[in-house]
Amino acid sequence: MSSEAFTQLVDAHYGALYRFALSLAKRPADAGDLVQQTFFIWATKGHGLREQSKAKSWLFTTLYREFLHGRRRDARAMSIEDLPPGESDLAVEDVDRAVRMDAASVVAALQEVDEVFRAPLTLFYLEDLSYAEIAETLEVPIGTVMSRLSRGKVQLRAALAQEERQAKAKVVPFGAAGRKQA
Numbered sequence: 001m002s003s004e005a006f007t008q009l010v011d012a013h014y015g016a017l018y019r020f021a022l023s024l025a026k027r028p029a030d031a032g033d034l035v036q037q038t039f040f041i042w043a044t045k046g047h048g049l050r051e052q053s054k055a056k057s058w059l060f061t062t063l064y065r066e067f068l069h070g071r072r073r074d075a076r077a078m079s080i081e082d083l084p085p086g087e088s089d090l091a092v093e094d095v096d097r098a099v100r101m102d103a104a105s106v107v108a109a110l111q112e113v114d115e116v117f118r119a120p121l122t123l124f125y126l127e128d129l130s131y132a133e134i135a136e137t138l139e140v141p142i143g144t145v146m147s148r149l150s151r152g153k154v155q156l157r158a159a160l161a162q163e164e165r166q167a168k169a170k171v172v173p174f175g176a177a178g179r180k181q182a
Helices: 003-025 028-048 052-073 092-100 103-111 115-126 131-138 142-170
Strands: none
Touching: 003 028, 003 052, 003 115, 028 052, 052 131, 103 115, 103 142, 115 131, 115 142, 131 142
8 A cells, every 4th residue: 555545544534533442442542542553553454455445444443453452451351241132212302412412521421331332332423334334343243233322322321411410510590609698
C-alpha cells in the first residue's frame, strides 16, 4: 500500500476508531494507543486484505481484538457469558431524554454501561454499523449482538436517568440559596 493510500485510510477512519477505542478503554491515552496499534497492524498485515471495501470492518475488528488482548495481558479479563434476550428498543421518552441532554452527558452515561454492552452500543449508535458488521467485528453471533444491544439499552437508560437526576439536583431555584430572608 502506498504512503498516500495509507494516509487516506487513516484520515477516513481515525475519528471513528478513536471514538470506539475511547468507549472501550475509557482513557484518552489508552484509546490513542489502541488506534495507533490498529494502524500499525494494518501497515504490517493490511495488504493481505483481498477486498479493500472491507477495510473499515477489518480495522474495527482489529482494534477490538487488541483491546481484548490488552485486557488479557493485564490480567483484567472477565468471563463474558451470553445473556438471554432483554427488553425492547428505547422508549420514546428515553429518546426525548437523550435529545435534551448534551453529548458529554450521554458519553458519560455510556461509560457507565458494562463493557460487554458498551461495545455494541457504540458500534451501532455512534459508528452506524449494522448488526452483521457488529457481529463480525466482535466475533459473536448476530443473536448475541441483538441481546447485548437490548441489555445495553437497559443499562444506558438507567445511566441516563441517573445523569438527569444529578443534573436536576444541581439546579437551585432562583432566590432559594445564598440570600438571607428578612
